[in-house]
Amino acid sequence: MRGLLGELLSTQAEMTVVDMEAGLEHLSRSGGTLRYVDHLLVVVEPYAKAIETARRTVRLAQELGIARISLLASKVREDSELALLDPLRAEFAVELIGVVPYDDAARLADRAGLPPIEVAPDSALVKAVGRLAESLTAPRPALV
Amino acid sequence: MKVAVSGKGGTGKTTIAATLARCLARRGYRVLAIDGDSNPNLAMSLGIDAARADAMRPMPARAMTEDGAAASLVDEYAIAGPDGIRLVLAAKVDQAGGG
Numbered sequence: 001m002r003g004l005l006g007e008l009l010s011t012q013a014e015m016t017v018v019d020m021e022a023g024l025e026h027l028s029r030s031g032g033t034l035r036y037v038d039h040l041l042v043v044v045e046p047y048a049k050a051i052e053t054a055r056r057t058v059r060l061a062q063e064l065g066i067a068r069i070s071l072l073a074s075k076v077r078e079d080s081e082l083a084l085l086d087p088l089r090a091e092f093a094v095e096l097i098g099v100v101p102y103d104d105a106a107r108l109a110d111r112a113g114l115p116p117i118e119v120a121p122d123s124a125l126v127k128a129v130g131r132l133a134e135s136l137t138a139p140r141p142a143l144v
Numbered sequence: 145m146k147v148a149v150s151g152k153g154g155t156g157k158t159t160i161a162a163t164l165a166r167c168l169a170r171r172g173y174r175v176l177a178i179d180g181d182s183n184p185n186l187a188m189s190l191g192i193d194a195a196r197a198d199a200m201r202p203m204p205a206r207a208m209t210e211d212g213a214a215a216s217l218v219d220e221y222a223i224a225g226p227d228g229i230r231l232v233l234a235a236k237v238d239q240a241g242g243g
Contacts, residue, residue, distance in 0.1 A: 016147065020148055040148045045154075106156075115191040
C-alpha cells in the first residue's frame, strides 16, 4: 500500500511539499501515509531545545530510510550560531542544505497572517527559500 | 519530487514550507501542498483566506493507503491557492491506521 505519495503523482503535481511535525507522524505510524518522500528538510533553529528535537527527527528519519535528509537552519542571526549545529551534523552525517536568516519582515508578515512572499518579497527569508528552491530543483550530477 | 518540511513548532517550518511551495510554483512547477500538521496552518502561510481554509476537510484515510485512490481524492479535496498551488489537508494520523 503506497497511498498518496507512493503513487506517481506526475499527472497531479511535479512538486509536492508536505508540512509536517517534528515527530514525523505521517511517516512513522503504521499506515503512515506519506512515507515516500524523496527529501526531508529538517528545519532547526540554532538553540539547544530545537537541536534536541531535530536530533530525534533525523534519527527517526534515518531509521525510516528516507532517501535524502537535510538540515535547514532557521532564524539564524549570526553565522557563528551555525556551529551549534556541528555536533548534530557530525552525529548523523547530515548535510546543511541552507540557512534561513532571522528576518523581521517575515516575522511581521507572519504576525499579520500574511505570506512573506507577498508582503516582503525581497526579504532575506524569501530570498533564502528561493535559493533553496533552486538547489532542490537543480539537476544533480550522477555520483560516480 | 516530494519534499517534506519538518520542524519543532515555532521554528518557522510552515512559513518556510509555504514560501518554498510558492517559489517552486513561480518557477513553473505544478505544486501540490499537503498540510500534515495536526494543527494546520499551511493555508494561511500560503495566502489562502481564512474562510476557505476553515472549510477544508481532511483527506479521508483511504487517500493515504489505497493505491489508485489518491489522484481522484486530491481532485475532490484540494483547494486552489495562489500561483496555481493546490492544497490538501492530510488525513488525521489516528484514522490512517492499518494497511
